[in-house]
Amino acid sequence: MIIYFKRAIKDILDHRFLNAVTIATISIAILIASAFALFFVNANAIVNSWKQGIRIMVYLKPNSSELKVADIKRKIEGMKGVNNVRFISNIEALERLKNQMKRQSSLLDDLQENPLPDAFEVRLTDDFQNQDKVETLAARLESLSQVDEVEYGQVWLGRFTNILNLFRLTGYAMGALFFAATVLIVANTIRLVLYSRREEVEIMRLVGATDGFIRAPFYIEGLIQGALGGIIGLAALFVLFVFISSNVDKSLTSSLFAIRFLSWGAFLGILICSMFVGWMGCFLSLKQFLKQ
Amino acid sequence: MIEKQSKSSIIRMFHVHKNYGAVKALIDITLDVPKNELLFISGPSGAGKTSLLKLLYFGEAASEGQVLIDGMNLSRISHNRIPILRRKFGVIFQDYKLIRTKTVFDNIAIVLEAMGKKRRFVEKKVRSVLRTVGMENSIHSLPPTLSGGEQQRIAVARAIVGDPKIILADEPTGNLDEDSADIILNLLKRFHIRGATVIIATHDKELIRKTGGRVIHLKQGRIQTISNN
Numbered sequence: 273m274i275i276y277f278k279r280a281i282k283d284i285l286d287h288r289f290l291n292a293v294t295i296a297t298i299s300i301a302i303l304i305a306s307a308f309a310l311f312f313v314n315a316n317a318i319v320n321s322w323k324q325g326i327r328i329m330v331y332l333k334p335n336s337s338e339l340k341v342a343d344i345k346r347k348i349e350g351m352k353g354v355n356n357v358r359f360i361s362n363i364e365a366l367e368r369l370k371n372q373m374k375r376q377s378s379l380l381d382d383l384q385e386n387p388l389p390d391a392f393e394v395r396l397t398d399d400f401q402n403q404d405k406v407e408t409l410a411a412r413l414e415s416l417s418q419v420d421e422v423e424y425g426q427v428w429l430g431r432f433t434n435i436l437n438l439f440r441l442t443g444y445a446m447g448a449l450f451f452a453a454t455v456l457i458v459a460n461t462i463r464l465v466l467y468s469r470r471e472e473v474e475i476m477r478l479v480g481a482t483d484g485f486i487r488a489p490f491y492i493e494g495l496i497q498g499a500l501g502g503i504i505g506l507a508a509l510f511v512l513f514v515f516i517s518s519n520v521d522k523s524l525t526s527s528l529f530a531i532r533f534l535s536w537g538a539f540l541g542i543l544i545c546s547m548f549v550g551w552m553g554c555f556l557s558l559k560q561f562l563k564q
Numbered sequence: 565m566i567e568k569q570s571k572s573s574i575i576r577m578f579h580v581h582k583n584y585g586a587v588k589a590l591i592d593i594t595l596d597v598p599k600n601e602l603l604f605i606s607g608p609s610g611a612g613k614t615s616l617l618k619l620l621y622f623g624e625a626a627s628e629g630q631v632l633i634d635g636m637n638l639s640r641i642s643h644n645r646i647p648i649l650r651r652k653f654g655v656i657f658q659d660y661k662l663i664r665t666k667t668v669f670d671n672i673a674i675v676l677e678a679m680g681k682k683r684r685f686v687e688k689k690v691r692s693v694l695r696t697v698g699m700e701n702s703i704h705s706l707p708p709t710l711s712g713g714e715q716q717r718i719a720v721a722r723a724i725v726g727d728p729k730i731i732l733a734d735e736p737t738g739n740l741d742e743d744s745a746d747i748i749l750n751l752l753k754r755f756h757i758r759g760a761t762v763i764i765a766t767h768d769k770e771l772i773r774k775t776g777g778r779v780i781h782l783k784q785g786r787i788q789t790i791s792n793n
């Protein structure tokens with residue numbers, strides 16, 4: 273094993289230029305593909321955080337009795353598409369309002385009586401977060417006795433989710449495309465290395481070397497190329513990320529959400545993918561070369 | 565009688581032909597080589613000497629007929645048994661076939677590494693064969709920096725390092741001066757005495773006369789005479 277490793281390292285050094293080209297190619301592919309992944313991860317996180325805001329507010333007529341409130345709550349909970357229901361009394365609503373107004377809250381202190389209605393905050397299941405279904409549900413809520421008014425918004429997010437899904441599919445397709453292209457490029461450089469060493473390979477066979485013995489260092493070479501390419505690509509992405517996020521954060525996003533880098537899991541996944549690319553490239557060219 | 569001979573034969577060729585397209589390089593070769601023989605294949609250039617050696621280590625497949633090496637039938641050999649066959653041989657190629665980009669040490673060590681030998685053993689053994697051929701000072705040299713005779717000696721060292729049963733030498737003294745040729749020949753003789761079967765292909769009559777042994781004379785692809793010298 274160690275001897276294969278030594279041979280592989282020596283091979284890489286002996287063919288510096290070819291190997292540098294291969295590693296650069298893998299790096300660029302990994303950079304583009306993982307930039308895509310990074311964008312997707314963040315877009316997804318943002319949409320999810322916004323989605324928390326998709327809800328229907330159901331305002332009750334004034335002076336509803338506790339019994340009736342409990343009854344309506346049960347009815348709403350029984351409806352399709354309802355995830356959970358929270359009762360917000362007019363007292364709690366006023367507290368919230370005061371909190372939100374902060375400095376101007378003294379205005380509210382002078383109120384003789386609470387002008388706000390009791391309300392239910394209704395959160396929806398995932399499959400109900402689109403325009404049609406929200407409208408139907410809202411109509412049914414409005415038809416309940418004791419319900420004064422129904423309010424909803426941010427339905428456009430549902431459409432946004434669809435776009436994001438389309439985006440995800442495009443991402444997968446592009447990933448597959450990059451994978452195939454990089455494998456072919458790696459296969460091609462390994463083929464060039466093999467070609468430049470066909471005499472040596474032939475001699476090794478003549479003195480009794482097995483195909484496995486001849487192949488092993490090439491596979492290790494492919495794995496090393498993949499690993500180096502992956503690390504360089506991800507490092508470049510990180511530099512780019514730090515640069516962009518330090519510029520964007522201040523102006524745009526701030527408290528709403530923080531742009532994140534890829535998780536360690538994703539990082540490792542991409543690295544393994546990249547090593548697999550190197551291995552696969554070797555596999556293809558060796559298969560062809562040693563069959564002759 | 566024939567039974568007995570075949571039992572101790574390490575190489576048998578039976579009505580073997582070799583064609584390269586329209587060129588008939590070998591025609592109807594039948595030959596038995598007993599274990600531990602020192603055998604010469606002679607004949608003018610183009611007679612088919614190299615082709616005959618190639619058929620033995622399966623550098624080429626016979627076009628017709630049977631080749632048996634130490635119990636292996638080459639007409640039915642599977643791809644993954646070819647390395648096993650080749651490890652029975654130590655071949656000194658006419659053009660040496662040394663890897664130009666690897667040091668003398670690596671060139672020889674590769675035979676043992678391919679066999680899966682341990683590093684320490686490889687190190688010791690390579691140094692020992694280099695001493696045998698008198699080239700221990702060139703252990704880190706690259707082959708192109710050595711003279712023809714020196715490269716020839718490295719080729720001999722690589723051929724014997726794996727302790728093969730059979731040594732094939734293709735024009736081993738081809739372009740060497742007399743002293744270098746004598747060194748190579750003595751090495752081959754020494755290996756023969758130690759128990760190996762040695763086959764030397766050469767067009768050099770003087771070399772055969774000096775050494776002695778059975779001589780297969782080829783002419784235009786056919787065995788013309790078999791004589792004892």
Ligand SMILES: Nc1ncnc2c1ncn2[C@@H]1O[C@H](COP(=O)(O)OP(=O)(O)O)[C@@H](O)[C@H]1O
Binds near residue numbers: 588609612616
């Ligand atoms: N690979 C080859 N392709 C075509 N013809 C070949 C090949 N190798 C040898 N020959 C021909 O076969 C004949 C025998 O060649 P060879 O075995 O090299 O003879 P020798 O070693 O006795 O000089 C020659 O006519 C040569 O031209």
Ligand SMILES: [Mg+2]
Binds near residue numbers: 614658
């Ligand atoms: Mg020849």
